[in-house]
């Protein structure tokens with residue numbers, strides 16, 4: 001259906017649209033993702049952090065603002081161009097690498113990072129095994145790997161938000177899930193209105209976590225943030241407080257097992 005190169009070309013094609021719309025954040029980033037990943041990460045002052053699939057670098061800049069020294073990479077050259085242009089901080093180094101390519105990952109230095117962050121990228125990757133298996137090598141002892149991804153149950157191409165009211169206010173909502181267990185790939189909108197569809201690789205929660213367990217990680221935190229009931233963002237059938245029962249994001253923290 002697509003090649004790795006086509007996966008990346010789609011992100012290159014929407015990089016300017018993404019950066020113009022996203023800038024330094026939106027409700028997903030500000031209300032759901034950053035508060036959770038910030039809490040799961042250790043105090044950042046002086047820490048060396050790797051930001052995997054950094055996009056336009058907005059999380060890298062947040063990390064640097066809290067005192068971290070950040071190495072950030074993305075496989076889209078155009079995203080990295082936007083990230084560099086939007087960054088004043090000297091504490092951030094950007095690179096172009098593909099997180100599913102073992103040769104690219106082999107370039108990463110050993111024992112270098114005190115923490116790793118990967119926000120809203122795992123569902124864009126056709127294969128998470130190479131990344132999971134390289135992380136124990138590049139992370140220092142005791143380091144944590146914090147991730148946030150589209151919730152595989154409620155926020156996937158197989159899940160449809162349904163709102164049974166005409167205006168959406170106070171009316172019953174549900175999420176209709178048409179498939180879950182079977183891994184799939186499809187072209188999807190990471191952001192409403194994007195000019196080219198990007199690839200979405202659906203995995204169940206167990207399929208998502210298994211490669212990290214196989215690589216020697218232990219999961220010690222799991223979070224499912226959702227919008228608060230009084231959040232009024234979005235259209236009647238898009239994410240916001242009307243769907244507060246259903247978390248659109250799954251976030252967690254892995255740690256290297258002690259003996260490694």
Ligand SMILES: C[S@@+](CC[C@H](N)C(=O)[O-])C[C@H]1O[C@@H](n2cnc3c(N)ncnc32)[C@H](O)[C@@H]1O
Pocket residue numbers: 011012052053054055056057058059073074075076079097098099100118119120121124125190
């Ligand atoms: C939804 S954006 C998230 C960007 C950023 N982490 C954030 O939360 O704002 C997904 C990003 O992952 C990048 N990406 C997807 N697959 C990748 C891969 N195999 N290697 C590196 N970057 C990848 C895309 O180019 C895109 O910039």
